[in-house]
Amino acid sequence: MADRLSDDEIAEQLPSSWQREGDEIVRVYEFTDYLHGVNFAQMVGEIAEAQFHHPEIIIRFKEVEIRLTTHDEGGITDADIEMAEFIESEQTAQTGGIDDVEL
Numbered sequence: 283m284a285d286r287l288s289d290d291e292i293a294e295q296l297p298s299s300w301q302r303e304g305d306e307i308v309r310v311y312e313f314t315d316y317l318h319g320v321n322f323a324q325m326v327g328e329i330a331e332a333q334f335h336h337p338e339i340i341i342r343f344k345e346v347e348i349r350l351t352t353h354d355e356g357g358i359t360d361a362d363i364e365m366a367e368f369i370e371s372e373q374t375a376q377t378g379g380i381d382d383v384e385l
């Protein structure tokens with residue numbers, strides 16, 4: 283399992299749309315309707331199972347919040363950064379960069 287990243291490493295490696303909140307990295311995706319968000323959450327869950335690295339996924343009306351940390355290490359590691367990048371690339375591939383995921 284990867285070691286915890288330093289504050290500088292996190293700042294350098296965090297994808298641009300993500301924020302750091304303590305020992306977590308966080309991104310809120312906006313959608314035009316509730317079920318688009320639900321579908322997006324399903325996609326994130328499938329990525330999580332494939333990577334065996336599981337975010338907290340909060341589904342709200344017209345938005346989904348993704349929170350990542352490495353529980354085994356008690357902080358932010360490469361696994362969290364890589365997962366965030368993977369989610370970003372999948373979401374962008376499906377929507378051309380806007381947040382509304384039409385699945």
Ligand SMILES: C[C@H](O)[C@H](O)[C@H]1CNC2=NC(N)=NC(=O)C2=N1
Nearest residue numbers: 334335336337351352353354355
């Ligand atoms: C045993 C341990 O729970 C597993 O190795 C995986 C499962 N998914 C995980 N997900 C996250 N976010 N952090 C972990 O440390 C983690 N560990």
